[in-house]
Amino acid sequence: MSNSTVNSDSAEADAPAATPEDAHGHVAVDVTTLDAELIEGPSFATPDVAEYALWLGDDSLILAQQLGAWISRAPELEEDVALGNVALDLIGHARSLLHYAGTASDRTEDDLAYWRTEPDFRSLHLVEQPNGDFAHTIARQFIVAHYLFELYSRLRASADATLAAIAAKAVKEVDYHRDHSTQWVLRLAQGTDESRRRMITAFSDLWPYVEEVFRDDPLIDRLEGIAVRPSSLLPAFDAAIAPVLAEAELEVPCGFVASGGGRTGKHSEHLAFLLAEMQVLTRAHPGASW
Amino acid sequence: MTTPGDSAAEIWPLWEVFVRSNRGLSHVHVGSLHAPDETLAVRNARDLYTRRSEGVSVWVVPAAAITTSDPDAKGAFFESPAGKNYRHASYYSKSEGVKHL
Numbered sequence: 001m002s003n004s005t006v007n008s009d010s011a012e013a014d015a016p017a018a019t020p021e022d023a024h025g026h027v028a029v030d031v032t033t034l035d036a037e038l039i040e041g042p043s044f045a046t047p048d049v050a051e052y053a054l055w056l057g058d059d060s061l062i063l064a065q066q067l068g069a070w071i072s073r074a075p076e077l078e079e080d081v082a083l084g085n086v087a088l089d090l091i092g093h094a095r096s097l098l099h100y101a102g103t104a105s106d107r108t109e110d111d112l113a114y115w116r117t118e119p120d121f122r123s124l125h126l127v128e129q130p131n132g133d134f135a136h137t138i139a140r141q142f143i144v145a146h147y148l149f150e151l152y153s154r155l156r157a158s159a160d161a162t163l164a165a166i167a168a169k170a171v172k173e174v175d176y177h178r179d180h181s182t183q184w185v186l187r188l189a190q191g192t193d194e195s196r197r198r199m200i201t202a203f204s205d206l207w208p209y210v211e212e213v214f215r216d217d218p219l220i221d222r223l224e225g226i227a228v229r230p231s232s233l234l235p236a237f238d239a240a241i242a243p244v245l246a247e248a249e250l251e252v253p254c255g256f257v258a259s260g261g262g263r264t265g266k267h268s269e270h271l272a273f274l275l276a277e278m279q280v281l282t283r284a285h286p287g288a289s290w
Numbered sequence: 291m292t293t294p295g296d297s298a299a300e301i302w303p304l305w306e307v308f309v310r311s312n313r314g315l316s317h318v319h320v321g322s323l324h325a326p327d328e329t330l331a332v333r334n335a336r337d338l339y340t341r342r343s344e345g346v347s348v349w350v351v352p353a354a355a356i357t358t359s360d361p362d363a364k365g366a367f368f369e370s371p372a373g374k375n376y377r378h379a380s381y382y383s384k385s386e387g388v389k390h391l
Contacts, residue, residue, distance in 0.1 A: 076302060078323050078334040085337050183330060 043103065043162050050104030051122070051219055052227045053163065054112070055263055056151075057097030058123040061113060062271070063144060064090035065278050066131055075134055082180060086141070089173040096166045114282035118272050119265040125258055126209035128268045132202065135195070138184045139202035145177035146240050147213050150233040159225040182244050189248035200250065207253040212260030219263075304353040305331040307338070309345040314390060317349050325350075 045053060067087035074080035098109040127144060131137045152174060155167035188199040214234045220227050245252060261267070282288075302324040308317035320339050325331035331350040340348060359367055371377055 076324060078325060078338060082334065082337045085341055180333060183333065187326070187330075 043100070045100050045104040045160075045162070047104050048219060048222050049160055049163070049226060050101040052223055053097045053101035055122045055219075057094045057101055057112070058121050059127050059144075059148075060090040060097065061094035062121070062123040062274065063127040063140075064088075064094060065274060066127070067137070069131055070137065079134075083137070086177050086180065089170075089177065093166065093170045093173075096169075100162050100166070110282070114279045118267055118275060121265065121267065121271065121275070122263055123267070123271065124209070124212055124262045125260055125268045126206065126213055128262070128271045128274065129206060129209060130270055132205070133198055135188055135198040135202040136205065138181055138188065139199070139206050141177060142181035142185050142241070142244075143206060143210060143213070145174050145181050146237055147233065148174040149178050150236045150240070151228055151230075154228045154233070158227070163226065178240075185244060185250075186248050189250050199248075203250065204253045204255070208256055208258040209260070211257045212262065215260060215263075217263045302326050305335070305350045306353050306356060307335045308349040308351070309335075309339055310347040311345055313346060317347065320344075322353060323350075328352075 064087040067083050067090070070083045071080060074083055094113070095109050098112045102108055102112055126140065129136075129140060149171065152167040152171035156164050156171065158164040158167065185199065188195040190196065214230045214237070216229055216231050220229050241252075259266075303326075304322055305325055305328075306322050307320050309320045310317045323331065323334050323338055325334045328350060332348060335348045335350050339345065
């Protein structure tokens, strides 16, 4: 995220056209553009809708921050770039959702990302779980991407036009995240004995956090037609992952279920450290820009 | 082609990447990458070479499958057209409406 102000008109006018000579494009880091659905006309979220946008935005933001830690450390340079691309997609979703959430309380996306403390975050415990080894990161991606794909597919029909527009754009990107993690689940599970052992361990470690993803918190009851009921996504989620796990010859782990509570600000022990790293620069230099 | 396990470095095979930027144009070589197999090679190509709207189609080819001309035989290979402008079709006028010729 950038500290600059949002000014769509000048950003579009100044943006260089993509010409064959300039195939890779120029990127100006001091200019931020938001998607059209967020800048055309005033669009303010009600407190309940803002809370829901915060849930989804925080999931994307925390997961993106986690994936960023792989840059320069992935098993191969190509995978470094692939995970970085996924993180950038998620940052895009987080920006749109947090921007919208902020309209209810006159706060910017940066206010929400950098100036809230741990109890004010609404992320799921699943996205807070550490990167672990590559298999853990892939297992977490596999679960989250399949969940987000089902979520955004349905959120496109939301009665809230802004949420629907954000979902319509995000669903294509998480579709690719789904594909990317699926390819790796298949390869790790059917690669060497060591890669298979690690893939199984990763799923066993992360599965306790799946239950919280599909839990219906009370807010959902107040947002009928606007929010997507998480429990309603479970059948589609199960149906989508079953053939992949079958092909990979993996079984859905069973065991204990973690307490959860991310949606009410009760977080795992990992979030505070992640926030400290993510927020330290902004807090050390308030208002600084590139 | 190097396969994982062949050497201590366990390097993935090399693939050459061709991207078509628009319908009607040819695929153009844009670079190379490493990938364990052709499925992931296409994914990696998408991530490395098309994320700023450069392409509508991607090809990957195992680098080992490409046979090249010998750089040392440049003279014998490429010298003969020089100075023979009658080999060029520059005396024809192009019909209107023909793009990409």
